[in-house]
Amino acid sequence: MPAIELRNISNFICRNINLKIVDGEFMVLLGPTGAGKTTLLNIVSGLIEYEGSILFDGVSIDRIPVNRRHVGYLLQDLALFPHLDVASNITYGLKMQKRCVHEIETKLNEMLYLMNIADLARRYPSNLSGGERQRVALARALAPSPQVLLLDEPMSNLDPMTKEKILGEFKNIQQKRRITTIYVTHDQDEAISLGDRVSVLNEGRIEQTDTPDELFYNPRTEFLARFLGAKNRVRAQHLKIKVKTA
């Protein structure tokens, strides 16, 4: 799966973004609301225009339209087709790519098995739980074997236990298949547990890109120290109150 390089990417929100993601890496884009995370995913997928250059394995994809970038994009609201059953949702991309019937059938079975949803194949999205919809959406994104997977806060509507389970399974698949992944979240715990590296965005700029440890122990800007340290400050205040009342 390809390495991704973003060179001087700018548009009405993003300002001179430079980022290198290595082959098979799980990169998390972390940042407060409105930082430009979704905008950057839209740029990589080819949905919106930009200045600068995006390279997959050193080759520019700037002139390649959205439907030919081999990018799987999982949106926050999942956007499953309500009029199609689970099997047809999963195979939709394959049919668009005009794959042969045998290949579509094989891929469908592989995805149903991989995401543990074989018993849901003939059900419709409106009759599924949030976690089941999530699995179907992941299966649909993975079915066309994308070179790059973009995920925009895909688990935000799930309870913590289901979220942890699906994310753990997904991370395993991602590592086994070495899918280069960009994962957007504003949740620091998610960023630490998932990311090989984490890139923090603020007001359309990258503040720092590092391993989770390096980022949390050595934040390079005041914004980062405040943004990443917010949890610790709350805990410290809580302890202080406890000591006073003891």
Ligand SMILES: Nc1ncnc2c1ncn2[C@@H]1O[C@H](COP(=O)(O)OP(=O)(O)OP(=O)(O)O)[C@@H](O)[C@H]1O
């Ligand atoms: N099509 C658009 N036209 C104008 N402004 C936009 C458009 N899309 C997004 N914005 C603005 O760009 C800024 C960044 O939005 P974006 O959705 O990229 O942030 P985000 O970091 O993903 O936030 P969140 O975590 O809340 O999803 C916001 O101020 C938003 O209002």
